[in-house]
Amino acid sequence: MSWTKWTRGTLAALAAGVLLPLGAAACTSGEARGGTTVSPSPVGKVLDDTDETGRNLREVAQRNAPQVAFEITPDSAGGWDVRLTLRHFRLSPPGTRPAAAIGRGLAHLFVDGHRVARLRTPTYHLAAGRVPHGTHQITVRLYADDGTVWAVRGKPVQSTADITVSGAETGTG
Template sequence: MLAACVLLPCGVAGCGSGESRGRGDAVSSSPVGTVLADTDETGRHLREVPGGNAPEVGVQVTPGPGGWDVRLAFRHFRCSAPGARPTAVTGRGLAHLFVDGHRVARLRGHEYHLPGRLVRRGTHHVTARLYADDGTVWAVRGEPVQSTADITVSAAESGTAQP
């Protein structure tokens, strides 16, 4: 079993726990950053912010019981509480977790258990991407603020991870 991770070199900001609820497709008129015409693969517009104090995320994935334990580290970012107003606020929002480009969770915390059934035999890309509360994607230099870790599941593990 092989697990890789990407972590931030500096301090971590805290978040609450739980999963967010859908916010629709409305884009905030907030003066935070610049909403670009570009979107991510889910159709969410990018919200460009300067790189100096831009939000950052790191992701670490390790084997856990019945799957994988995902731990996020944030810099210049705090998760908003459930029910937060759908407005972009500097350095606030939630993280979406993707496996091989498919969203598997919306996170308002540092930890998530990724069920083994979602990562069968082979190498998979686990990506955490940061979103503002209005549904826009935090971006720097036209790229979403995100981090990816690769995990490889062996044949022996694959047999236990499948339903």
């Protein structure tokens, strides 16, 4: 995994996360929350392993796997604009049935390990108040619509970058 450090005072315009592959998968399993058992899938395998939020990993092959990367850039009001880049993966619209499907789902945005948003579009505005002064880890992770975490080789499919909010900036929340 590669880490990119972003300092708000710098003129650079991009903090990019790495691409991690994910294989295409399909199933019709139920919710995977709080230790709920998820039914097996004809494509991919629901593992006993979970991410730190307690959601089961759904292991898929690396071949033709969906990938996620993102860029995060400061805006003029002190917040951050997040733009996802997805390969072999489509974000599901609101109201989608809670079942895993090939190359579909949603992304969760984390700041320092705490989920701040569920993303169903490739762009998101992260308000300044969500990222206080200091260095913070931003992660975007892919989930199936049933709540399982897409995984390859036992690792969640995600992208992570560090950003630093300097004391010289004033932000509004």
